[in-house]
Amino acid sequence: MIDNLGIVDTKKMIAAIQETYSLDLSDYTLSILKRRLSHVLDFYNITLVDDFVNQVKRNNIDFQDLLDQLMIDSTELFRDPSLWRELKEKYLPEISRNAGSKIWMAGESSGDELFSLMVVFSELGFDKQIRVVASCPSKLRLARIKEGYGYDMKKMEIGEANYTRLSGKFEFNQFYKLDGNKAFMNPELVKEVEFDLTNISQESVSKSYRMIIFRNMLIQYNLPLYEKVIKKLIDNLIVGGYLVLGNMETLEHSEVGKKMQLVNHEEKIYRKRVD
Amino acid sequence: MTDYKAVIIGGSAGSFQVVTKIVSSLPANFPLPVILCLHRLKHVRSGFVEALSIKAAMQIVEPTDKEPIKTGKIYLAPANYHLYVELGNRFALSTEDVVNHSRPSIDLSFFSASYNYKKKLVGIILSGANKDGAMGLKSVKENGGLTIVQDPNECQVPTMTLASMNATQVDHVFSTPKIVDFLLNLT
Incomplete structure (x- = not known):
């Protein structure tokens, strides 16, 4: 997993997702979002953020698949x-x-x-x-x-x-x-x-x-x-x-x-x- | 007056006594926030702060989500959450999956702290039985922060410190009294 996704790359990914799918991620906790976006890159086997942006802009990534990967599982049944x-x-x-x-x-x-x-x-x-x-x-x-x-x-x-x-x-x-x-x-x-x-x-x-x-x-x-x-x-x-x-x-x-x-x-x- | 903005300490098996020694040695007016990310039982939510607080002059708390980070407080990562340092000098908590079999994960706390504090962070890794924290300490080093590990010869379980020393060129290998001296000299 890419753990050092920088702020510039994070913003590029947020902007592409917003533009193509109208999903606004800009107000999510940055530390968590960076990890989710890194996970998304891993999932699609993409190493360059610009490649991801191009794939999104060409609508090559299914929105429902992307949303599935962005969401965080809750941790446990009967947590607490x-x-x-x-x-x-x-x-x-x-x-x-x-x-x-x-x-x-x-x-x-x-x-x-x-x-x-x-x-x-x-x-x-x-x-x-x-x-x-x-x-x-x-x-x-x-x-x-x-x-x-x-x-x-x-x-x-x-x-x-x-x-x-x-x-x-x-x-x-x-x-x-x-x-x-x-x-x-x-x-x-x-x-x-x-x-x-x-x-x-x-x-x-x-x-x-x-x-x-x-x-x-x-x-x-x-x-x-x-x-x-x-x-x-x-x-x-x-x-x-x-x-x-x-x-x-x-x-x-x-x-x-x-x-x-x-x-x-x-x-x-x-x-x-x-x- | 120190140039640092925070101290972050990671530990696991065998670190409790060391952490107790460190927090009980720091004066109430210690000029930095101290962030503790220690592996702990996930279903035991209470008792840890109380145990650490017995001899501590500084206030020890488990931060709630979005709590502002303040000088002079010791913050203990709560059970079953990852603890991040978030933009705006606040904490953020997360229930993302375990990392290195751990939640809280020391790596994640160290990554976020080093990202936010850069060279103004002191990162310390103590005794522990897995390698969680090694990549985090590397991140502190790469961001220009100061890195310290407890002397593996002194650790009850040296795996975590040795993994950290393998991952990066640490600045200091200190025994517990030396770690305490170093922190007291920041005041």
Whole structure:
């Protein structure tokens, strides 16, 4: 992997992608973006940035393939077991008491967070009580999520250890099937989920959710885009609704984030205040 | 008055006692931020800062995403995230895949710090059982920063320091007391 992609080359790649595909990457965290773009060059076996720019300008690179390569997989099923335990024991039962509650998984990239939630739902018997909407801007990844994604076994071992840590009720292996060296989560888990291709950083959305789970996504944005996305997240929450971030993310650096109250410091769960 | 802007330290197996010695020797008014990227158990989120803080005069924190980097603080890379130094002298966190079997990866932290601080960075590699950090220290050197490794003869596990010495011409090979002396002389 090219680890020293310079700022000039990075900007050239951003400009070409923006011009050809109207995908604006200019407000993404530079350190992460540089690595993603290096990965893209590796994936297409391109050593010169100018070659990549030419390929993009000639439309030789399929946009959906490119988007797939740019996105970061989430790391684990049940990442931070203590968060999933909190959701299972406290927040989800509370939400379920309100008829018609909706939860938005606002930035799915590899389905881990969605499958984790739906396993917890199956434990709680909430499959039909709470509507879940999952957004993933990549058509390829969305199709994979609907089919159970296909994780490598290392990831499933980590997921199983996490599930044990959160005191899961079932045997974890009942939730997936092996096919070759890949593990596919049971697609039935996400049968009731409403999927869309929304990219929250670019499109406006206007729905009313009682909870939005958006963990470790804000870390990918620079401060201006972070502010803009937080505003969209808050606008989509009903008053009293919850926003769940990654445990090392915070709304502290955001002006509009002041509308939110931190109700769980360890797991970074915020609640929308009354205006 | 030092010309450096930051110190970054990477360590793994066998580095905890050395790091403890270093952080407990630095005065509260140490004039630089100190960034620690240490391999750690990914599912144990708490306790590490507290353990390091027992004898430390400087404040030790795990930085949240986008936290501004300030002089006089020690920053410990949080569990299960990569830690970057980002433009605007802030931290950025990432959940990208493991690098060298590690998240946080020392290489990634060192790459970003050397890119941002160039020759105004001191990079230090301590005891460790894999080669994560070697390419990072090379990057510090190539960007004009100062490179130090703990003396492999003193390391509990010398793999990381030896890999670093193979990867680049390090400026100093120091025992723990010498590392401490060097840092104190920056004040």
